[in-house]
Amino acid sequence: MTAVSAGAKLKARTVAEVTSAIREAIVSGEFAPNQRLIEADLSVSFGASRATIRTALLELATVGLVDRMPNRGSRVRAVSLDEAVEILEVRIGLEELCAAKAAQHVTDAEIAELRISRAELVATVESGDLIGYSRLNQQLDQRIREISRHSTAVEIIERLRAQSVRHQFRLAFEPGRAAVSGPEHVAIIDAVIARDPEAAAQATRAHLIGVIDALRVIG
Known part of the structure; x- marks a missing residue:
């Protein structure tokens, strides 16, 4: 050459x-x-x-x-655990908003897509495929944000998420974590599919609070 x-x-x-x-x-x-x-x-x-x-x-x-x-x-850049927790605390309200908006705006075609993703997520948890679970986990979170059609919230979340995602990536591979986190994600998906904004927001808040608690435990 x-x-x-x-x-x-x-x-x-x-x-x-x-x-x-x-x-x-x-x-x-x-x-x-x-x-x-x-x-x-x-x-x-x-x-x-x-x-x-x-x-x-x-x-x-x-x-x-x-x-x-x-x-x-x-x-x-090194992000401390305390900073990662603060970032997640800020994200809770924005992620709740996106989940609620996704439940309001989701189309029939997107519901069909989410049902397939839901089944794949459950399968990775049951099989113990942590790499597949982590990948699907991130893809589903991103897809729900896209379905929300709330570009301002999505932009802010992406900036915040990028800084703390290393800690969450590590958390996904902790023993037993997928068995806890998997059903939490399923609850979010089910609420969006049911077009229930309040349930989607509540399930999202519960999941992120669980992530914060788990991060504090592993330190």
Whole structure:
């Protein structure tokens, strides 16, 4: 490959794609808290130009996932357990709102979709597939927010969630956690499917309070 074609390949990935990829690496724990993020290394790892990497890191800094250090580059921001709990406490009202709005706005087609997702979630809990459960868990939460059609609440939640999701990702793999969290998610889905805003909000609040309590236990 020539230098020109190699350079063209590096520039092919958009800032949005690279930002999403780095974000996922941080959220999943591939990059550890306080780990330095070296632009040259990231450029190779993610197949993007250093300018694209730099812009992506700046965007991730605005949502609290990356710390920019003057003259020292960037590192993964470390969020303490206490801060993660505070973030979840702030999210409760917004998540309740989204669940209630989802119950109000859900279409017949979306209800059919949620029923399939519900069955898949229950199956992962029963089979002990924690990786599958964690993935479906996050997808269902995101889908309910999308169904809410409340763009302002969703935008704020996503910014907050990104900062604390590492703690929740860890929690999902705690022994016995899926058996508790799974039915809580099912209750939220069932309330949305039933088009019951009050029940959807209550089930969401109960779930998030349970998450906070569980995080405090594992410390």
